[in-house]
Each structure stands twice: as C-alpha cells, then as structure tokens.
Amino acid sequence: MRKLVILVMGIVGLFYPMQMLLVKANIQPKLEAEDVSYIQVNRLNGETHSFEENNGYEEVIINKVVNWINTSSPSEEAIELELNKTSIVSMMKIKLKNGDVAVIEPAYNCVFENQVKTCMIADGEVIYTRNNKKIRLNSLELYDWLLVGWKYESVGAPKDELLEETLYTRYFSHLDKAYSDFIMCPKIDKVERINFDTRRHIIHASALNYSAHHGGVLFDRIHITLTDTPENGVKINKVTIQKGISDRESRIQCRRES
Template sequence: MKKRLILGLVFVGLFCPIFFVKADINPKLNGVIPMKIEEVNSVHVERLLGGSRIFQINDGYEEVIIRKVIIWINTSKPADKVSDFKSYKSPVKLTVTMRNGDVAFIEPIFICNRENTGKPCTIIDGEVLFSQNKVKVRLKSQELYDWLLVGWKNESYGASKEELLDETLYFRYLPLLGEEYSDFVMCPKIDSIERVAGANRSHIIQASALNYGAHHGDVPFDRIHITLSDTPENGLKITNVSIERGISDKESGIQCRRDS
C-alpha cells in the first residue's frame, strides 16, 4: 500500500505540471498561443475596395510597427460571444503570417440584423475578430481596432532624411567607442550640435542610441549617451560616455521617434 502511494505521488509530481501548463496556454485568447515577435514574418492589411500595405519583419523600421500590432493582439481582452461570424463581408482584413507558415486574421466585427434591410450590419467600435487554425475569438482592443480601420494608412514609409543623417553621423563616431559599446546601434540620434566659441569648424556633439540586444522586448532598453568634440586641431575625440539603464517604453519610443 505504501509503495502504491509513493508511486502515485511520483506520477502526480512528474505529469501534473505538464497538464497545468497545457491548460493555461493563454486564457485571454481562449487557448490561442500568444504571438512572439521573433516568429512573425509579415503583417498585411488589405481593404475590400482597394488599398493595401505589407509590413516586413526584416525591415528595421517596419519591425517597430509590427511589434506594436503584436503587443495589441497579445494584450487584448476577450469580449462577449457573437451569434454569427459569417453574416457580413469585412471591408478590411489584417493578415499575420508567421515564419513557419501559420496565418492569423484580424478584422472588425459587425452585428447583422437581417430583418432591417435599410442597415443590415452595424460595426462594433473597439472590437475585432481574431481567427487562427479554425478558432475564432472576439477581442476588445481600441488601439488595434483604430489601427486596422485607419492607422495603418498613416504609417510613414521608411526613415526620414533627419533619421538618415543621424545614422550617418552616429556610425562615423561609433568606431571610437570600441567593442565594449558595439551593441548600441539601435535608433541612433544626434541630440545636439553646438559650435565651440563660435568657430564654424569646431563642434561639441551629443549623441545617443539604444542597445540592439533588447529589441525583442524581453527586457527594457539601455541607452548610451555620448559627448564628442570635433575640432581641426584634435579631430574627433570622445569626452564622455554614460549608460542609462532600463529606460521606459515611452522613452524608447521617443528615442526611435515613435512617440511624442
């Protein structure tokens, strides 16, 4: 009897944790596994009456856009069930394609009244329908809803001239820092340039950037601050370097010019 009890406890200890993990994959999405940014290949928005845009993960600028969309999906909340998902044709659809070939669809939700021929369907503000592997989930996310209807059309194409100029200057300075700071290459920014005593060939430069190693979102970004002097007498010279650890999401958004 004692041996049976011990064997029973061993069985529970070995196998029950596995059962618990499987049962709690993602309560918010009713069993749909949360998306990981590193597993996404592209996000494609297409309108029924024309107009579309695709965002690729291998584009550094568009990766930031994809990241916020995936965060909205993963942090959305479940809504009440809807009676009929097939009673309308969506005017716009978002397709998320994963690296392994899996596909998920997000579209706005309409409540349709077949008896009212004047206005058969009404869109539900702030809610979307998530579909993946024959599973349909109604979700609440005002940010995702707004972006799906309008926001994607307002996303900029590529980097601005200002960002390209910042990159050009920053990567001219980066080799002076050495291998110790080689990871600070994300969202480089020239914060200020000032003349030294009015001389038009001597300047003090303040620059900053984020560490690329945190771009998957598992930990907060660190930010480097660099002060340099650029004079005809001494050339380029670093005068100060400091690291700002674990900056906020808002600060990293400002650094990458994704927030105001």
C-alpha cells in the first residue's frame, strides 16, 4: 500500500509541472500599441494590406486591434497544430519594434470520423502565436476584423478634416517661429462671422506639439484666435499654450475619442 501511495505521488509530481505550463500558456497576451511597427493582413486569395505605425490614421487602427487582443479571453478549446496552411483563409502579422513577429489566424475545430479528420473554422475564435507559444483566444471583434473588417477601414482623412488642415496651414504661417512645433492634429474649433459678413471671420484654432508624439510625455496644446478679413488679411489676436493636457483630451483633439 505504501509503495502504491509513493507511486501515485511520483506520477502527480511528474505531471504537475506540465499542468502548470499549460496554465501559463493560457495567460492573456498583452501588447503595447507603441511597440508595434506595423500590422499586415494576408488573404489566401493573395490580397494583402499593411497598417503602418508612422501613419497617423492607421495608427488608430493599430491601437484598436491591440486593444482587442488585450481584452480577449483565453479559450478552453484545443489548438489544432496540424492544419494544412492552405486552409487558413486569412492571417495577420504584427511586426514589433524589437524584431518579434506575432501571428493571428482563425481557430479551427476538428473531428475524426471514419479515420478522416474534418476541420471547421471556429466562429469568434483566433490563434495568437508569439515566440513559438500559441494561445487560443475568444474575440468576436478580432475574428471579424481578421476575416473581412480590415478591408473596410477608412485610412484617409474625411473631407471636413482635410479642409480644417488646409485652413490651419494658411493661418499657421502667420505665427511666430517659436510655435513651429504645433502642427499635430490641427483643428478649426470655431468660426464666427463679423457683423454677419460672409467675407470677414473670427477663427479659433488649436493643435498639439509634434515633439511629444513619441516622447512618453503629455502633449501641449496651442489655442489661436485670429481675424481674417479682405482689407487686413490674417491678423493673430491671441495665442495661448495649454501645458500637459490629459491623454483623453489629446485623443479627442486627434479625433480618436468623442
């Protein structure tokens, strides 16, 4: 009896570390958006598209995808390791600035019947691979985006935003060179007619300082008030600098949060 107990304890001791590794393998993956260089989606039919970190509009898309990864939940279903790669309809590569590459692909559920293995794509689940470690995740948003959502992303600025940028560039040229850094996320906050005249306006504009873009510090914001009239042209009336605005305020300024 004593020998049997020792044998059972020995078996438990052998398998316990393996169980711990399996638990650790299911730890929720965490990424930082600022560590991502680009995201590339490749389709089985040859379609491909990359979203670059240094593109202000595509950076927002990268932030969204990273957030879906970080808020997904581990799945308890098995990870199929012997799938034919030609059956994977879509795959996403996430290139990190440290050289690592993470891969996301759809998850599959497989069954054996009459010695034939049949696999079907698992709705709402993906496989996340990094450093040869695979994790199966539940994320309907990530799954939908991987299969079709990426094709419908708007990667350019809308017309009203382009108009604001054009106006800001015109008025920015009248500022002193001391404010040359305030070129990021320009906005025309308010336009007022002077005495109801459609040719004369008071303009309220704002922008962020570009140097804080990747500096790990809070943004400063410039506020400009000016008049634009046919007889006097552009005249700067007031300039103020708002130091260290919150992350939320900077996201609103850049139209990344309402």
